Amino acid sequence: MSTLPATSPAYFIGWDVGGWNCDKNGKSRDALVILDANRRIIGQPWRGNLRLTINSAADSVAFASALFERCGAQATLGDTPITLAIDTPLGFSQEFVRLVTILQAAGALGSSDTNPYLFRQTERWLFEHRLKPLSAIKDMIGSQATKGMHVLARFAPTMVRCGVWQGGALTAIEAYPSACKNSLTVSALQEPFGKLAHDDLDDALTCALVAWLFSAQPEKLASPAETVPLAEGWIWVPQDAVWDSSSPQGLGGHAWK
Template structure:
C-alpha cells in the first residue's frame, strides 16, 4: 500500500555530538499526524557518511526512530528541514567570481547576507537568520550536503528531490509560533499521541511510558522544532494554500523558506 510519510529534521552542526543545546533531531509522522516510532536526537553526520543512496538514507532515518521501513519505493516521503538550504546570488557571485554588488545598505537588504526568501520574510515582520551573519553555516552546509547527495534535482523553486520518492524543502519553526494553523495541528498531534493504545505502542516499539516521556521531551527546542518541521511537511502535501510560496522573482538556486501564511498575517502584515 502506498503511504506518505512526513519527516521533520532540526539540523545540528557537523560536530554537535556533545552540544547539550543543539543537535540533530528527527520526527516522523503519518498522514493522520500519528507519531511513528519515537523521535531521535543526536548527530546525523555518520548516517550521512554511511548512506550510499536516498533509499538507504531514508531507511536509516526510520531505523534511528526505532522503525523498520519496508517497500521504500512504494511510498513517498516529504521532509522539512530547519536550516538554510541555499546562499544568496550575491554571496555566490562574490566567492566564485569576486563579483561585488553595487551597494550595501541596512542589514536586512544586504545581498551577501540574505536571500530573496529572507528579505521577503523581513518585509512581513519576521527576522530570519542568515547562514553567514548568524554563524549557522555548519548547519546550512549539512542540510545542503544531504540535498547534494540524496535529492540534488529541483522539483520547483524551494523543493528538491526530482526523480526520487523524497521531496525536501526548508521549513522555519520560529515562524510558526503565531500561526493558528500549525498550533491546531500540534493540538491534533498530541491528542493522537495521548490516545495511543498499548498494542499500537508495542507495534511502534514504544511503551506508554515512552509516549509519556515523549510528550514531556518534545518541549525541548530540538525535538519540538523537528515536530513542527514534520507538520510543515504534512502541510505542504495536504494544505499547500496555508504556506507562503515563492514568487516568479525568486532565484531557484537560493531556495525558499516555507512558512504558514496566517503566522504572517497575525504579525501585522
C-alpha cells in the same frame, strides 16, 4: 523496534539540523520526528548527530530508511512518498555566490536585513513581513547549512521547482519553525502532541507538520514569486504567520500577534 506496513501511503519527516559535530554540543543537535499520513508520530522522536548516518547511506531510500531506524521504526519504503522538511538554510544568495566565485560586488549596501550577501531573497521577504530569519553567513549556522545542502546533493539533487528538491520518492523542502510561532494553523496541528522532551524535538515536529501541510494543504503555505532565484531556494512558512502591511491580519486571514 516496530515494523511499519509496506502500504503506508506517505510519511513526513521533520529534521532540525545540528552542526556537523553536534555530538559535542549539548544544547543543539540533530532532531527527527516522523509522522504518517494521519499525523501520528512513527516510532519515537530522536535527537543526536546524523553525520555518520549521512556518510553511510548509499541513496535516498537508504537514507530515509536510516532515519526511520534512528526513530526506532523499520519501514519497507520503496516508492513510498516521503516529504522531508529541513530546518536550515538550503542555499546562499546569488550575490554572495558571485562575490566568492568571481569577486563581483553587489553595489551599495544598507541595513543588515536588506544586505544581499547576508540574506537570500526568501529571507529578505520574511523581514519585509515582520519575521526575523537567521543568516547562514552572520549567525554561525554555516555548519548546519552545509549539512542540509550536502544531504540535498547526496539524496535529493533534482530541483523540481523553487524550494523543492527530489531524489526518487524523497521530496525535500526548507522549513523555519520560529516563523510558525504566530500561525494558528500550525498551533492547532501541534496541540495534540504537547511539548516534547527538548526544544530541538519541538522544532523537528514543527518541520514535520510543515511537511504535511506542503503535501496535504499547500495553499496554507506562502509560495515563492517567480522572481525568486531557483538556486536560492525558499522557506515554506504558513500564510497566517506572515504579516500583511495592509492589514493587522496574516496573509492567511488570521490575526497576527
